[in-house]
Amino acid sequence: MMRVAQNNAWVLGLLLLLLALLGVTKLIQPGFGATGLESLARAALPFAFATAGMAIVVIAGGIDLSIASIMAVCGVTAAVLMQSMGAVPAVVLTLCLGAVMGAINGGLIVLTRVPDIVVTLAMLFVWEGVALLILSSPGGVVAPGLRALITGSLVPYVPNALLVIAVTISLVWLPVRRARLGLSIYAIGSDDLAAFRSGVNVGLTKVIAYGLAGVLAAMGGLSLIMLTGIGEPVPGPYLLASVAAVVLGGVVLGGGRGGLLGPIIAVFVLRIIRTILTLAAVDPNVTTIVEGVIMVAVVMLGAVVTYRGVRT
């Protein structure tokens, strides 16, 4: 028990922070309850998926700057597809598309041997352009059934949106994490040369890691159009937010350490801070500053803590 707590100290701390912040919200607005929680979870949905995808790539020692653009492509594709076919095939196709786009990112990194950050920077433009080619202005439709999926709460106090995140992550990440592949992903993130010499297929693992991130980004794009009901070709602010949440969630840039739970809790922490500031009638522009300061401060704190840990 103690060992588990020690190993997951960062995640536990985040969870406590989240609970404390929920308490603060309740203090500021006594009416904050199931509905407030529900809208919070719903708004956090695209951020959570973007962050989860980014977290996998960062664990594998890379970074995917194109994640927001992939979300945009998947969003518009789904919105266009739903004009002519049912929701289920459209969603399946979109998820496949996300996987393919992620795998293309990974494949290009492996093939060209150009650093991840440069390749995904270039692909950021490529995917953004593709999204604009598919749909040059916001449009398309979203099946009403899908929108109902993320609204409301089946179980009291557990919003459906939260369930969607939990189910998706457990379907996509848990089997991988338990399998050899998960170990390989952590291995190439820690030290790709050592991983290679232990018999890990570094290239393939990297492609799969980016593919998984693509699937999650596709989920992000889908949840985005479920929220807004329309396909939007211009990428949202998900790149910055996901990097922030990944780092806040205890995943080390450079790879090999961290999980997916921390980053997702971090997403909620960041979203709830926004809610609190809105409830406290703080100027939304100040909110941006506060978010930035929190992100920088937390990362600084984390850096100091790890640095001290290494020295002693």
Added chain:
Amino acid sequence: MSDMRIHADATRAAPLVRFGRYLADNPVIPLIAFLLLLIVVLEVMRPGIVLPVRVGRAEVISSFWVGNLIKFAIPLAMLAACQVLTMLTAGIDLSAGVVATCAAYVCATLTPVLANGTGMDASTAMVASVAIALLVGALVGLLNGFGVGVVRVHPLIMTLGTGLIATGCLQVYQRFVISTGTMIPPFLEWLGTGRTFGMPNGLFLFVPFALFVLGLMRFTGFGRLLFALGSNAQAAKLSGVRSWQVLMTLYTLSGMIAALTGLLYLGMIRTPSLSLANPLMLPSVAAAVIGGTSIFGGRGSFAGAIVGALILRVIDTMLTLLQMPEGARIALFGLIILLVTALYVRITGTR
């Protein structure tokens, strides 16, 4: 790491490999060749755009076209200087675009405020607002330097964070000055839009600036410290380099360069907005990378980045000429960046 070995058997290597190594040592040469190739392609696509003599006009080379190319490449190249310098130490400055925007906005709005509010005469107000704009850049840079150098936050995160904070501050600041109107100091306008002998006046700022950066990297101790820290931070520290001092200075300098770019860009575009220079941000990274700067530190050249900026602008012109839908243009832009870097990595065998 394996440099010694490479140089030792360079004499015995195959000609192609030797050629590759030669290019790796002089990254600017293949880049200039590529730039010329692109210009030839452009001329073939639209005869007369570069060589008006072919369509019967008097000039041999269109000074208008060349001037325009240089004019729009200057801000990109200046912002790329931030990336080259920080990348030398294995860092990156993603706040540069925001800093440039902030500096431009602050300068444009403070000029009338200072002139009307405090009773300064117009020229003093302009100088003061330019100084304050540069100070803003230095301040953000100092914060970056503190985070990266002292607290050891990853530069990517630190500069993204300060960029976010600066954007927020700018939005809040905007609400205080929304009624004052804007004014662009005439000398910035002269620098940004004027021409002398067909060449943009921005060169009056850029040539000394480029010489400064090139000299800084090649001939000063500070420049060598940057290379040393990027090649092997541990070894540099053991040799007595105080890395935090170097990094603080570096990021402050980078912030000031970004602010200067913003001021020039303000004179060029002449309408301050809250996202003025932000679109230059990612292309500036691309220009630095195309120019042969390694994001892993220890290797880079500003001359390459200047050519990189020119290449990006020529590609921009080509894609505009093709009259493609905007989406295809953006996508092709990304693909070309990837292609150029991939080729570069392949030919020179470095990353």
